[in-house]
Amino acid sequence: MNETDLQALVEQISSDFFAKPFCHQARFNPRLRTTGGRYLLKSHDIEINPKYLEARGEDYLVGIIKHELCHYHLHLEKKGYQHRDQDFRRLMKKVGAPRFCQPLDTAVKVQVYQCTSCQTEIIRRRRFQESRYKCGRCGGKIRYLGPRTQTVDS
Structure with missing residues:
Protein backbone atom coordinates (compact mmCIF):
# COMPACT_ATOMS: atom_id res chain seq x y z
CA MET A 1 0.00 0.00 0.00
CA ASN A 2 1.34 3.41 -0.93
CA GLU A 3 0.37 6.95 0.08
CA THR A 4 -2.35 7.36 -2.57
CA ASP A 5 -3.94 4.04 -1.54
CA LEU A 6 -3.87 5.19 2.09
CA GLN A 7 -5.47 8.53 1.18
CA ALA A 8 -8.24 6.76 -0.75
CA LEU A 9 -8.82 4.31 2.14
CA VAL A 10 -9.09 7.12 4.71
CA GLU A 11 -11.52 9.04 2.49
CA GLN A 12 -13.63 5.91 1.97
CA ILE A 13 -13.73 5.05 5.70
CA SER A 14 -14.65 8.66 6.52
CA SER A 15 -17.58 8.67 4.12
CA ASP A 16 -18.78 5.13 5.02
CA PHE A 17 -18.59 5.28 8.82
CA PHE A 18 -18.85 9.01 9.58
CA ALA A 19 -20.90 10.21 6.56
CA LYS A 20 -18.51 13.17 6.29
CA PRO A 21 -15.68 13.90 3.88
CA PHE A 22 -12.00 13.78 4.82
CA CYS A 23 -10.55 16.90 3.18
CA HIS A 24 -6.95 16.80 4.39
CA GLN A 25 -3.82 14.69 3.94
CA ALA A 26 -3.25 11.12 5.17
CA ARG A 27 0.28 9.75 5.03
CA PHE A 28 2.60 7.10 6.43
CA ASN A 29 5.16 8.21 9.01
CA PRO A 30 7.82 5.53 9.65
CA ARG A 31 9.27 7.56 12.55
CA LEU A 32 6.26 6.77 14.76
CA ARG A 33 7.35 4.19 17.32
CA THR A 34 4.86 3.73 20.14
CA THR A 35 1.58 4.61 18.45
CA GLY A 36 -0.44 3.36 15.49
CA GLY A 37 -1.25 6.81 14.22
CA ARG A 38 -1.75 10.42 15.15
CA TYR A 39 -3.99 13.34 14.28
CA LEU A 40 -2.19 16.66 13.85
CA LEU A 41 -4.24 19.51 15.35
CA LYS A 42 -2.72 22.39 13.38
CA SER A 43 -2.71 20.90 9.88
CA HIS A 44 -5.62 18.43 10.42
CA ASP A 45 -3.54 15.72 8.74
CA ILE A 46 -3.42 12.10 9.85
CA GLU A 47 -0.18 10.13 10.09
CA ILE A 48 -0.19 6.33 10.19
CA ASN A 49 2.57 4.01 11.41
CA PRO A 50 3.40 1.66 8.48
CA LYS A 51 4.79 -0.98 10.86
CA TYR A 52 1.24 -1.81 11.99
CA LEU A 53 0.21 -2.51 8.40
CA GLU A 54 3.15 -4.92 7.98
CA ALA A 55 2.73 -6.62 11.36
CA ARG A 56 -1.07 -6.73 11.85
CA GLY A 57 -2.61 -6.33 8.38
CA GLU A 58 -5.12 -4.07 6.69
CA ASP A 59 -8.06 -4.90 8.99
CA TYR A 60 -6.12 -3.62 12.00
CA LEU A 61 -5.10 -0.55 10.01
CA VAL A 62 -8.77 0.26 9.38
CA GLY A 63 -9.31 0.35 13.16
CA ILE A 64 -6.41 2.78 13.60
CA ILE A 65 -7.80 5.01 10.84
CA LYS A 66 -11.26 5.02 12.48
CA HIS A 67 -9.68 6.09 15.78
CA GLU A 68 -7.80 8.96 14.15
CA LEU A 69 -10.87 10.03 12.18
CA CYS A 70 -12.78 10.28 15.47
CA HIS A 71 -10.19 12.83 16.61
CA TYR A 72 -10.39 14.59 13.23
CA HIS A 73 -14.16 14.99 12.91
CA LEU A 74 -14.75 15.92 16.55
CA HIS A 75 -11.98 18.53 16.48
CA LEU A 76 -13.40 20.15 13.34
CA GLU A 77 -16.87 20.20 14.93
CA LYS A 78 -15.39 21.85 18.06
CA LYS A 79 -16.49 18.97 20.29
CA GLY A 80 -14.47 16.93 22.78
CA TYR A 81 -11.83 15.18 20.67
CA GLN A 82 -9.49 13.97 23.43
CA CYS A 115 29.42 -15.18 36.79
CA THR A 116 32.57 -17.32 36.55
CA SER A 117 31.66 -19.26 39.73
CA CYS A 118 27.93 -20.04 39.62
CA GLN A 119 27.40 -19.43 35.84
CA THR A 120 24.49 -17.03 36.51
CA GLU A 121 23.66 -14.96 33.44
CA ILE A 122 23.30 -11.21 34.04
CA ILE A 123 21.51 -9.11 31.43
CA ARG A 124 21.75 -5.32 31.38
CA ARG A 125 20.79 -2.61 28.90
CA ARG A 126 24.03 -0.68 29.38
CA ARG A 127 27.54 -1.94 29.56
CA PHE A 128 29.50 -1.68 32.83
CA GLN A 129 33.07 -2.31 33.98
CA GLU A 130 33.04 -5.89 35.24
CA SER A 131 36.14 -5.48 37.45
CA ARG A 132 34.23 -3.05 39.69
CA TYR A 133 31.38 -5.49 40.45
CA LYS A 134 30.87 -9.05 41.65
CA CYS A 135 28.04 -11.57 41.47
CA GLY A 136 25.13 -10.78 43.78
CA ARG A 137 24.38 -14.45 44.31
CA CYS A 138 27.76 -15.95 45.17
CA GLY A 139 30.26 -13.09 45.15
CA GLY A 140 32.23 -14.48 42.18
CA LYS A 141 33.86 -12.56 39.33
CA ILE A 142 31.82 -11.37 36.38
CA ARG A 143 32.90 -11.65 32.75
CA TYR A 144 31.42 -9.96 29.68
CA LEU A 145 29.94 -12.28 27.02
CA GLY A 146 28.84 -9.66 24.50
CA PRO A 147 25.74 -7.96 23.09
CA ARG A 148 22.53 -9.79 22.18
CA THR A 149 19.21 -8.69 20.71
CA GLN A 150 16.21 -9.61 22.77
CA THR A 151 12.51 -9.33 21.85
CA VAL A 152 10.55 -7.27 24.34
CA ASP A 153 6.82 -6.47 24.42
CA SER A 154 6.58 -2.72 24.89
Missing part, protein backbone atom coordinates in the same frame (compact mmCIF):
# COMPACT_ATOMS: atom_id res chain seq x y z
CA HIS A 83 -9.42 10.42 24.79
CA ARG A 84 -11.03 11.44 28.09
CA ASP A 85 -14.01 13.25 26.50
CA GLN A 86 -17.45 11.65 26.39
CA ASP A 87 -18.06 12.81 22.79
CA PHE A 88 -14.93 10.96 21.71
CA ARG A 89 -15.84 7.77 23.57
CA ARG A 90 -19.40 7.76 22.21
CA LEU A 91 -18.23 8.23 18.62
CA MET A 92 -15.58 5.51 18.97
CA LYS A 93 -18.17 3.06 20.25
CA LYS A 94 -20.56 4.03 17.44
CA VAL A 95 -18.04 3.39 14.62
CA GLY A 96 -16.26 0.45 16.32
CA ALA A 97 -12.84 2.07 16.66
CA PRO A 98 -10.31 0.61 19.11
CA ARG A 99 -9.35 2.77 22.08
CA PHE A 100 -5.69 1.73 22.14
CA CYS A 101 -3.21 -0.03 19.83
CA GLN A 102 -1.67 -3.33 20.76
CA PRO A 103 2.07 -2.78 21.12
CA LEU A 104 4.41 -4.17 18.49
CA ASP A 105 7.17 -6.53 19.52
CA THR A 106 10.45 -4.68 19.46
CA ALA A 107 14.01 -5.94 19.53
CA VAL A 108 16.30 -4.40 22.16
CA LYS A 109 20.08 -4.66 22.28
CA VAL A 110 21.18 -5.96 25.70
CA GLN A 111 24.59 -6.64 27.24
CA VAL A 112 25.16 -10.16 28.61
CA TYR A 113 27.47 -11.00 31.51
CA GLN A 114 28.11 -14.27 33.34
Whole structure:
Protein backbone atom coordinates (compact mmCIF):
# COMPACT_ATOMS: atom_id res chain seq x y z
CA MET A 1 0.00 0.00 0.00
CA ASN A 2 1.34 3.41 -0.93
CA GLU A 3 0.37 6.95 0.08
CA THR A 4 -2.35 7.36 -2.57
CA ASP A 5 -3.94 4.04 -1.54
CA LEU A 6 -3.87 5.19 2.09
CA GLN A 7 -5.47 8.53 1.18
CA ALA A 8 -8.24 6.76 -0.75
CA LEU A 9 -8.82 4.31 2.14
CA VAL A 10 -9.09 7.12 4.71
CA GLU A 11 -11.52 9.04 2.49
CA GLN A 12 -13.63 5.91 1.97
CA ILE A 13 -13.73 5.05 5.70
CA SER A 14 -14.65 8.66 6.52
CA SER A 15 -17.58 8.67 4.12
CA ASP A 16 -18.78 5.13 5.02
CA PHE A 17 -18.59 5.28 8.82
CA PHE A 18 -18.85 9.01 9.58
CA ALA A 19 -20.90 10.21 6.56
CA LYS A 20 -18.51 13.17 6.29
CA PRO A 21 -15.68 13.90 3.88
CA PHE A 22 -12.00 13.78 4.82
CA CYS A 23 -10.55 16.90 3.18
CA HIS A 24 -6.95 16.80 4.39
CA GLN A 25 -3.82 14.69 3.94
CA ALA A 26 -3.25 11.12 5.17
CA ARG A 27 0.28 9.75 5.03
CA PHE A 28 2.60 7.10 6.43
CA ASN A 29 5.16 8.21 9.01
CA PRO A 30 7.82 5.53 9.65
CA ARG A 31 9.27 7.56 12.55
CA LEU A 32 6.26 6.77 14.76
CA ARG A 33 7.35 4.19 17.32
CA THR A 34 4.86 3.73 20.14
CA THR A 35 1.58 4.61 18.45
CA GLY A 36 -0.44 3.36 15.49
CA GLY A 37 -1.25 6.81 14.22
CA ARG A 38 -1.75 10.42 15.15
CA TYR A 39 -3.99 13.34 14.28
CA LEU A 40 -2.19 16.66 13.85
CA LEU A 41 -4.24 19.51 15.35
CA LYS A 42 -2.72 22.39 13.38
CA SER A 43 -2.71 20.90 9.88
CA HIS A 44 -5.62 18.43 10.42
CA ASP A 45 -3.54 15.72 8.74
CA ILE A 46 -3.42 12.10 9.85
CA GLU A 47 -0.18 10.13 10.09
CA ILE A 48 -0.19 6.33 10.19
CA ASN A 49 2.57 4.01 11.41
CA PRO A 50 3.40 1.66 8.48
CA LYS A 51 4.79 -0.98 10.86
CA TYR A 52 1.24 -1.81 11.99
CA LEU A 53 0.21 -2.51 8.40
CA GLU A 54 3.15 -4.92 7.98
CA ALA A 55 2.73 -6.62 11.36
CA ARG A 56 -1.07 -6.73 11.85
CA GLY A 57 -2.61 -6.33 8.38
CA GLU A 58 -5.12 -4.07 6.69
CA ASP A 59 -8.06 -4.90 8.99
CA TYR A 60 -6.12 -3.62 12.00
CA LEU A 61 -5.10 -0.55 10.01
CA VAL A 62 -8.77 0.26 9.38
CA GLY A 63 -9.31 0.35 13.16
CA ILE A 64 -6.41 2.78 13.60
CA ILE A 65 -7.80 5.01 10.84
CA LYS A 66 -11.26 5.02 12.48
CA HIS A 67 -9.68 6.09 15.78
CA GLU A 68 -7.80 8.96 14.15
CA LEU A 69 -10.87 10.03 12.18
CA CYS A 70 -12.78 10.28 15.47
CA HIS A 71 -10.19 12.83 16.61
CA TYR A 72 -10.39 14.59 13.23
CA HIS A 73 -14.16 14.99 12.91
CA LEU A 74 -14.75 15.92 16.55
CA HIS A 75 -11.98 18.53 16.48
CA LEU A 76 -13.40 20.15 13.34
CA GLU A 77 -16.87 20.20 14.93
CA LYS A 78 -15.39 21.85 18.06
CA LYS A 79 -16.49 18.97 20.29
CA GLY A 80 -14.47 16.93 22.78
CA TYR A 81 -11.83 15.18 20.67
CA GLN A 82 -9.49 13.97 23.43
CA HIS A 83 -9.42 10.42 24.79
CA ARG A 84 -11.03 11.44 28.09
CA ASP A 85 -14.01 13.25 26.50
CA GLN A 86 -17.45 11.65 26.39
CA ASP A 87 -18.06 12.81 22.79
CA PHE A 88 -14.93 10.96 21.71
CA ARG A 89 -15.84 7.77 23.57
CA ARG A 90 -19.40 7.76 22.21
CA LEU A 91 -18.23 8.23 18.62
CA MET A 92 -15.58 5.51 18.97
CA LYS A 93 -18.17 3.06 20.25
CA LYS A 94 -20.56 4.03 17.44
CA VAL A 95 -18.04 3.39 14.62
CA GLY A 96 -16.26 0.45 16.32
CA ALA A 97 -12.84 2.07 16.66
CA PRO A 98 -10.31 0.61 19.11
CA ARG A 99 -9.35 2.77 22.08
CA PHE A 100 -5.69 1.73 22.14
CA CYS A 101 -3.21 -0.03 19.83
CA GLN A 102 -1.67 -3.33 20.76
CA PRO A 103 2.07 -2.78 21.12
CA LEU A 104 4.41 -4.17 18.49
CA ASP A 105 7.17 -6.53 19.52
CA THR A 106 10.45 -4.68 19.46
CA ALA A 107 14.01 -5.94 19.53
CA VAL A 108 16.30 -4.40 22.16
CA LYS A 109 20.08 -4.66 22.28
CA VAL A 110 21.18 -5.96 25.70
CA GLN A 111 24.59 -6.64 27.24
CA VAL A 112 25.16 -10.16 28.61
CA TYR A 113 27.47 -11.00 31.51
CA GLN A 114 28.11 -14.27 33.34
CA CYS A 115 29.42 -15.18 36.79
CA THR A 116 32.57 -17.32 36.55
CA SER A 117 31.66 -19.26 39.73
CA CYS A 118 27.93 -20.04 39.62
CA GLN A 119 27.40 -19.43 35.84
CA THR A 120 24.49 -17.03 36.51
CA GLU A 121 23.66 -14.96 33.44
CA ILE A 122 23.30 -11.21 34.04
CA ILE A 123 21.51 -9.11 31.43
CA ARG A 124 21.75 -5.32 31.38
CA ARG A 125 20.79 -2.61 28.90
CA ARG A 126 24.03 -0.68 29.38
CA ARG A 127 27.54 -1.94 29.56
CA PHE A 128 29.50 -1.68 32.83
CA GLN A 129 33.07 -2.31 33.98
CA GLU A 130 33.04 -5.89 35.24
CA SER A 131 36.14 -5.48 37.45
CA ARG A 132 34.23 -3.05 39.69
CA TYR A 133 31.38 -5.49 40.45
CA LYS A 134 30.87 -9.05 41.65
CA CYS A 135 28.04 -11.57 41.47
CA GLY A 136 25.13 -10.78 43.78
CA ARG A 137 24.38 -14.45 44.31
CA CYS A 138 27.76 -15.95 45.17
CA GLY A 139 30.26 -13.09 45.15
CA GLY A 140 32.23 -14.48 42.18
CA LYS A 141 33.86 -12.56 39.33
CA ILE A 142 31.82 -11.37 36.38
CA ARG A 143 32.90 -11.65 32.75
CA TYR A 144 31.42 -9.96 29.68
CA LEU A 145 29.94 -12.28 27.02
CA GLY A 146 28.84 -9.66 24.50
CA PRO A 147 25.74 -7.96 23.09
CA ARG A 148 22.53 -9.79 22.18
CA THR A 149 19.21 -8.69 20.71
CA GLN A 150 16.21 -9.61 22.77
CA THR A 151 12.51 -9.33 21.85
CA VAL A 152 10.55 -7.27 24.34
CA ASP A 153 6.82 -6.47 24.42
CA SER A 154 6.58 -2.72 24.89
